[in-house]
Amino acid sequence: MAFRDLIDDIDEVVFETLGDSARIEGREEPVLGMFAAPWLQPKLGKLNTGLREPRFEIRVSDSEGLKRGLLVSIDLPALDGGGDYDLLQLEPSGDGLVALILRLRP
Template sequence: MGIRDLIRDVDDAVFSTLGDTARIEGREVLGMFSAPWLQPKLGRITTALREPHLVIRVADNAGVQTRQRVEIDLSEEDGGGTYTIASIEPGGDGLVALVLRKSP
């Protein structure tokens, strides 16, 4: 058994236990959703930037494209709702980060 097989087994266990349910254009996937709040200081101006993202496995990334609709199955307080994929960022580790923008 190679390292990729071991990592795939670990990812299966982690995603099935801790993953968030999302639908990309209606197709259900498990991922790790995060909507961090960042407040960098620019001079004396404090900004509040939010760049939510969903990390999915490469196998679930087949057919995913920017501007597709993503629904995160969480409460609104936890960032759930409808998003649009702004960019796709492969990590080189078997995972892909989908950078999201809140849909109106």
């Protein structure tokens, strides 16, 4: 068995057990991934800007056909970052995952 096949098996278990669910425009079924919205907190002088970069990491196999501007609805409570987002860009990491960089919809 090839290394990528082993990683696919591990990813399947991890995503099914620990993954967050999201609905992506144009997809009938929810997509499992890992949502995070880390604070970037760059400082401009003494002003903390409080910027966030929400991202939803999915498997490469789930990223086919995705493009900028699609609606991504994260199925989490609002305080955990759930809600509707616009897809800004895709960032493949080279390890079988793709980060969907998101922006909160107004």
